[in-house]
Amino acid sequence: MKRRTFISSIGAVSATTVLPGAESPPVLRTIDADVLVIGGGTAGTIAAVQAGRLGARTVLVESGSQLGGTTTTAGVDFPGLFHAWGKQVIAGIGWELVTEAVKLNSDDLPDFSKPTGPQHWRHQVRICGALYAALAEEACGKAGVQLRYYEFPQTVTAAPGGWRVRLAGKGTSVDVVAKQVIDCTGNASVIGLAGLPRQREKTRQPGTLIYRLGGYDLATTDMNALQAKLTSARKSGALKPTDINGTIAGFLAKGGESGNHIPGADSSTSETHTETNIRGRQALLRVLRFLKAEPAFALMNIERLQTEAGIRETFRIEGETTVMHGDYTSGRVFSDAVAHSFYPIDLHYEGGVKPKHLDEGIVPTIPLGALIPKNSKNLMVAGRCLSSDQLANSALRVQASCMAMGQAAGVTAALAARTGTTPLQVSLGDIRRELRRHGAIVPKTG
């Protein structure tokens, strides 16, 4: 190589290798908002759209890459229950997005006029999760919501008339100074950062990694022989008991789908969430290797595999009101009820789940006080972390209920920001009027 060529090639190499190290740290910016929603999942998306539609300057922060949370990223793309005992009890923005997703994907709605009896899942609405995420994003855009993906709160400190929330992100550093903050992280993470109490059970419900297997024919499978092999694989440790819940026939009939459990699943820190996802994927690999060893499953393939495990339970807040099991099963109408909820008591344990159905005619309600942390100002939650005991929460956590809570929190926060009050001081009459005006169904409180 000639000397001049050699020197110029060194220059080229050093230019490309030096650049990454020369990146400067992000400059801290401040954004003023009326309502800051953290967590763009099942509840948070609806809360942000609602606040935006009421004219509040709304920011929605989501640590992932799309909206919808458990409904989309974790693949629980069968939201329910919007109907009880032959009539609709939850509607509003969640219902609007769900039915738009059904229409746009040429899917069908269930026949809600037919009672399901104990088969409550027949009234869940099957949607395309990715399409729902796109529609939710569009709804945020139309409502003027500022969307911020790949960011999460680092610190939450009281500021005059609201909160200052420092967000970390890729190449960004932002302080959002907001009059009202709604924590929709599913884990009450913002409430924890604000120094308010959270609680969780010693034994929490397991999580699930949703996937669907195909490429096999059940009609030609000797189920008894396969069940015997499953039993011995469990005994030998080749499979963990929670890798395949129940019988192999039941598991394969659904292509696996949500037929596994991840004990101790926890999304409340990056470390526990990483570990949960890895354990879910390891379980899938064990199942694949077990089944693929059978000639009848030689051509088995993965039709669908979610990128995150679904988490059923982590932290709940201590609210102004706590919904107890008896409140839920008796259909107590709280004086500050802002939404209905409807689902069986659905506590999952390592070995499975045995839903306990509500007595005929019962339609539980969600009080505003369960969305407001005790002794807090300008803070709310919506979604599965509402104030409730574990059994009530096992029903309250479902998607239609989370969407209804999101809408109620969005209205309350927007009105509080507009009037310079706190969520507890906003008139219930105003909250209910706005909820109805935006399509929600509000329980009759006598």
Ligand SMILES: Cc1cc2nc3c(=O)[nH]c(=O)nc-3n(C[C@H](O)[C@H](O)[C@H](O)COP(=O)(O)OP(=O)(O)OC[C@H]3O[C@@H](n4cnc5c(N)ncnc54)[C@H](O)[C@@H]3O)c2cc1C
């Ligand atoms: C396997 C499984 C099966 C289920 N089956 C059903 C069913 O059949 N029917 C039904 O209706 N419900 C079902 N559920 C329950 C229901 O799906 C969830 O409880 C509900 O969707 C939770 O909604 P959420 O808004 O509270 O949380 P999520 O939807 O999980 O939303 C939380 C969002 O916050 C984001 N986030 C978290 N932390 C941060 C942070 N620090 N900063 C920024 N963003 C953050 C997350 O990325 C996520 O997008 C099931 C749940 C699971 C796991």
